[in-house]
Amino acid sequence: MVKIDKTKCIGCGACQSICPEVFEMTDDNKVKIKSQKDVPCVKEAIESCPVDAIS
Ligand code: SF4
Numbered sequence: 725m726v727k728i729d730k731t732k733c734i735g736c737g738a739c740q741s742i743c744p745e746v747f748e749m750t751d752d753n754k755v756k757i758k759s760q761k762d763v764p765c766v767k768e769a770i771e772s773c774p775v776d777a778i779s
Pocket of ligand 1: 728732733734735736737738739740755772773774775776777778
């Protein structure tokens with residue numbers, strides 16, 4: 725299951741650009757999990773998050 729640590733997330737938007745199927749930015753620059761899909765880009769997004777907020 726994908727989880728975002730909202731206390732760590734800085735709203736950079738990288739996860740959404742890498743994996744828009746799963747991550748969605750809200751209007752206040754927070755990340756929302758759109759769907760719990762088991763797609764390969766989730767792993768990529770985890771690795772690309774600058775503050776390790778995705779697990
Ligand atoms: S990549 Fe990480 S810091 Fe950037 S918006 Fe996504 S969860 Fe937040």
